[in-house]
Amino acid sequence: MTSNLKYPFFLIxxxxxxxxxxxxxxxxxxxxxxxxxxxxxxxxxxEEVYGAAIRNPDLLQGLTAKYGLDLxxxxxxxxxxxxxxxxxxxxxxxxxxxIFEIIAERLPLTLIMTVPSTIFSLIAGTxxxxxxxxxxxxxxxxxxxxxxxxxxxxxxxxxxxxxxxVFSLWLGLTPIGGxxxxxxxxxxVIQHLFLPIVVLTLFNSAYVAIIVRGxxxxxxxxxxxxxxxxxxxxxxNFSLRHLLRPSxxxxxxxxxxEMGFAFSGALLVEIAFSWPGMGYxxxxxxxxxDYPLLQASFTMVALIVVSANALADALSYxxxxxxxx
Amino acid sequence: MRRxxxxxxxxxxxxxxxxxxxxxxxLLSFLPGEYFGRPSSTPYLPPSSxxxxxxxxxxxxxxxxxxxxxxxxxxxxxxxxxxxTLIGTVVGIFAGYMSGTADEVLGSLTDLFLVVPALPxxxxxxxxxxxxxxxxxxxxxxxWWPTTARLVRARARQxxxxxxxxxxxxxGAKKLYIMFRHVLPNVWGVVLARFVLAVSSSVLLEAGLSFxxxxxxxxxxxxxxxxxxxxxxxxxxxxxxxxxxxxxxxSLASLGFILLGMALECRYRSSTKSIGEML
Numbered sequence: 268m269t270s271n272l273k274y275p276f277f278l279i280x281x282x283x284x285x286x287x288x289x290x291x292x293x294x295x296x297x298x299x300x301x302x303x304x305x306x307x308x309x310x311x312x313x314e315e316v317y318g319a320a321i322r323n324p325d326l327l328q329g330l331t332a333k334y335g336l337d338l339x340x341x342x343x344x345x346x347x348x349x350x351x352x353x354x355x356x357x358x359x360x361x362x363x364x365x366i367f368e369i370i371a372e373r374l375p376l377t378l379i380m381t382v383p384s385t386i387f388s389l390i391a392g393t394x395x396x397x398x399x400x401x402x403x404x405x406x407x408x409x410x411x412x413x414x415x416x417x418x419x420x421x422x423x424x425x426x427x428x429x430x431x432x433v434f435s436l437w438l439g440l441t442p443i444g445g446x447x448x449x450x451x452x453x454x455x456v457i458q459h460l461f462l463p464i465v466v467l468t469l470f471n472s473a474y475v476a477i478i479v480r481g482x483x484x485x486x487x488x489x490x491x492x493x494x495x496x497x498x499x500x501x502x503x504n505f506s507l508r509h510l511l512r513p514s515x516x517x518x519x520x521x522x523x524x525e526m527g528f529a530f531s532g533a534l535l536v537e538i539a540f541s542w543p544g545m546g547y548x549x550x551x552x553x554x555x556x557d558y559p560l561l562q563a564s565f566t567m568v569a570l571i572v573v574s575a576n577a578l579a580d581a582l583s584y585x586x587x588x589x590x591x592x
Numbered sequence: 593m594r595r596x597x598x599x600x601x602x603x604x605x606x607x608x609x610x611x612x613x614x615x616x617x618x619l620l621s622f623l624p625g626e627y628f629g630r631p632s633s634t635p636y637l638p639p640s641s642x643x644x645x646x647x648x649x650x651x652x653x654x655x656x657x658x659x660x661x662x663x664x665x666x667x668x669x670x671x672x673x674x675x676x677t678l679i680g681t682v683v684g685i686f687a688g689y690m691s692g693t694a695d696e697v698l699g700s701l702t703d704l705f706l707v708v709p710a711l712p713x714x715x716x717x718x719x720x721x722x723x724x725x726x727x728x729x730x731x732x733x734x735x736w737w738p739t740t741a742r743l744v745r746a747r748a749r750q751x752x753x754x755x756x757x758x759x760x761x762x763x764g765a766k767k768l769y770i771m772f773r774h775v776l777p778n779v780w781g782v783v784l785a786r787f788v789l790a791v792s793s794s795v796l797l798e799a800g801l802s803f804x805x806x807x808x809x810x811x812x813x814x815x816x817x818x819x820x821x822x823x824x825x826x827x828x829x830x831x832x833x834x835x836x837x838x839x840x841x842x843s844l845a846s847l848g849f850i851l852l853g854m855a856l857e858c859r860y861r862s863s864t865k866s867i868g869e870m871l
Contacts, residue, residue, distance in 0.1 A: 284700075288707055295713075303720045310720060416854075420792065420846035422799050425818060425839035428827055436830050443828065524706060531711035535800055538822065549712065550804050553719050565716045572709045 278584070285577040292569045296562055297347050301340070308336065314556040315360040356566075357559035361551065366563045369548065374567060376446060377544030381533045384464045388471030389522070395472060396479025397506050401487065412480065418473035423532040427466045427539035434462060444541035463540050471529050478521050482514040489513075516587035523579030527572045534568070603855035610848025614841065618666055621659035629653035636831040646833035648817075649824040657817060658837050664813035665795055666845065668728055672794030675733025677740055677787040684744025685779065689752055689771050699745070705738040711800055718806040725808045728801055732794045740786040747779045785856035792849035799842045814838035 300310030309317045311334060320327040331337055335346040350356075356366040399408055399415075435443045447459045486492060487510070495509040534546025541547065545564050552561035629643035630653070637647040645654035687698035714731045721727040751757060752775070760770050801807060802815025805823070809816070821827055821835035 284703070288704055291704060292708060299716065299720065305720075416850065417843075417847060420796070420850050421843045422796060422803070422818075422839060424800070424803060425835070425842065428818070428821070428835055429839070431827060432830070432832055436828075527707065527709035528711075531709050531800075534712065535803060538804065549715060553715065553805055556719075558719070561716055561719055565712045568712050569708055573707055576707050 281580070281584070282577060285573055285580075288573050289570055292566060292573065293348070293351060294344075296566045297344055299562065300558065301343075310558045311336070311357075313358075313360045313559050316358070356563040359552075359557055359560040361555035361557040361560065366560055369560065370545075370563060370567055373544050373548050376542065377533065377537065377546065380460065380463050380467065380537070380542065380544065381530060384467035384471060384533075385526070385529070387464070387468045388475055391468065392472040392475025393479050393511065393518070396476040397483055397510055399476060400480035400483025401506065401510060412477075415473040415477050415480075418470055419477070421470075422535075423466065423470050424535035424539040426470070427463070427536045430462050430466055431539065444539075446543050459542075463536055463542060466536055467529075467533055470532060474525055474529065475522060478525065479514065479518060482518055482521075483510055486510055486514050516583040519579045519583035519586070523576045523583075526575050526579070530568065530572050530575075603851045603858075607848050607851030607853075607855060610844050611852065614662060614666060614845040614848065617659055617662040617841070621663055623659075625656075628656035628659075636826065636829055636834070638831075639833050645837055646831070648831075648834045649820060649826060654834055654837065657812060658814070658841065661812055661814045661817055661838060662841065664725070664808070664811045665798060665815070665842065668725065668732070668798040668813065669791045669795035669845065669849075671729045672732035672736065672798065673787055673790035675729060676736040676790050676794070677783060679733065680737035680740025680786065681744050681776075681779070681783050683737065683741040685748050685771050685775055687741065688745040688748025689775055690767070691752075695745075698741070702738045702741045702745075705735065706742070710735050711797065714797065714801060715804055715806065718801055723806050723808050725811060728798055728807065731801070732797050736790060736793060736797065740783070740790065743782050743786060744779050747782050748775050751775050751778045781856070781859065785853050785859075788849050788856055789853035792846040792853060795842060795846045795849070814842050 301307045303310060306317075308320070308330075312320060312330060316330070320330055335343045338346070354367045356370065358364075359366045359369055362369055395411070395415075399412055431441075431443060434441045441462050442459055445459070447455045491513075492509055495505055500509070534544075534549065536542075537544045537546035538550045545568055549561055549564045549568075551557070552564060629647070632643065632647050632651045635647060635649050635651050637643055637651075639646040643653050643655070645658065648654050648657060683698050683702065687695045687702070714735055717735075718727060718731045721731065757770060757774065760774060765774075798807070798813060799815035799818065802813050803818045803822070805819050807813050807816040807819065812820075815838075817838040818835055821831075826834040
């Protein structure tokens with residue numbers, strides 16, 4: 268009975284970590300503009316609004332009151348939190364719109380690219396890693412392993428540029444970038460999404476494959492592998508139940524950590540493809556010195572990565588029979 | 593069970609070869625100007641005998657820009673790695689040797705930085721600090737230490753349990769003395785391997801930051817070349833010679849350090865799992 272009670276507590280303690288992390292990200296977001304050298308108002312309003320506010324005392328007063336900039340830091344933090352949880356992420360001067368609207372429009376565009384490629388690469392990478400890590404040491408396997416390491420050191424966005432050069436510019440098979448127009452047919456949407464998803468899947472699969480390959484090495488030393496083999500289990504059955512199954516929990520927690528990196532790669536790939544998702548938005552915000560937009564985008568991206576981590580962690584616990592009561 | 597692992601010697605050789613090749617570029621960049629093609633008045637000239645790699649959007653010789661870019665990319669790669677390895681080693685040794693509160697605090701700090709996506713945070717910080725050589729180094733160094741810290745901590749914990757440390761504690765050696773005179777020399781292998789891998793990562797990170805437009809415009813790096821190719825239309829122009837060479841250079845430099853780092857890591861760790869942790 269007690270053990271049944273312990274389990275939820277264990278989970279709560281485990282996942283409170285992620286809540287603290289999410290809170291830390293929101294707090295960092297509050298602190299960065301206020302701690303940076305220079306006038307914090309420049310960073311909180313963004314360059315253009317700041318310039319206008321300096322010339323116009325009424326506007327300056329209004330903005331100062333809105334963000335509570337004349338109040339002590341703790342009060343400012345409460346105002347900030349209140350605004351944040353009410354969806355008020357500030358105002359982007361470069362778009363002339365509330366930031367919440369921009370992000371609500373662009374976040375789905377990032378997810379439509381990253382979610383499918385993550386799923387594809389988890390499947391492809393795991394299958395590849397299992398076969399690379401197990402037994403034979405053929406030339407093909409060595410070449411593929413080496414290719415995975417090489418892919419690791421190639422900048423994703425540069426590879427995306429190469430793909431655009433070859434498939435869009437030279438062969439004219441895919442559009443040169445950008446999002447499909449609103450209300451475009453599914454075929455056009457797929458045409459636009461095809462290259463980015465291929466590039467991301469390729470890179471993330473190589474990533475996952477290297478991890479799975481390493482885990483397979485470790486597991487192949489376990490005594491139960493020898494037992495399974497001497498029982499004469501079929502290859503497929505053996506790989507699935509005796510290689511893949513025991514490596515799933517550590518695999519998921521490793522993949523979770525790598526996901527942040529993969530997501531960062533996706534942000535840069537968006538820029539290469541002029542795909543108006545979160546990465547492209549961050550890029551534009553950097554170019555326009557639109558600090559509020561840049562920060563809000565970062566916060567969203569970071570919160571997504573943290574939630575993906577929490578999800579992977581939860582799955583890895585659910586799949587690990589040893590931590591169950 | 594037979595275990596397949598790359599022969600470290602091959603790794604060493606290819607890795608060192610690639611590293612030497614990129615450093616040769618760095619040396620070549622100090623050749624006087626007359627060895628390179630002249631700047632031309634026409635942008636986007638394709639490769640020819642007078643401009644071996646063609647010209648870029650402002651008519652500069654791409655080969656010259658590429659060689660000069662190697663200085664920025666490689667020095668930021670090395671400096672960023674030095675800063676991050678330094679922080680990671682100190683944090684790791686403290687966390688690993690001092691158990692209890694210090695370990696708990698440093699450990700959760702490490703976890704926090706491991707989960708927060710590093711590149712977006714770097715973009716935000718670099719955007720606030722403004723594009724400059726030192727800022728890019730600091731941003732990479734200050735955010736790329738957690739993996740090093742975690743690995744050094746694990747190794748330091750192992751060493752803390754060994755009899756010679758107990759002996760030192762027994763004769764009344766001070767904690768700091770034990771940590772830096774006796775624990776540090778024993779984690780040196782991990783630190784060195786991590787440093788080499790961190791060079792590879794910071795070359796890639798620098799390229800990413802410059803690609804997004806946060807590099808020092810006065811000292812264009814390989815990443816800056818990719819940035820200009822994107823923003824000034826070389827890609828749409830089909831001027832592949834302006835962005836294919838810098839990408840190859842970034843990849844080769846990063847690959848060289850990864851291979852060497854993996855070879856070093858193989859010597860100190862029995863498992864190949866580490867490859868998954870390298871970036």
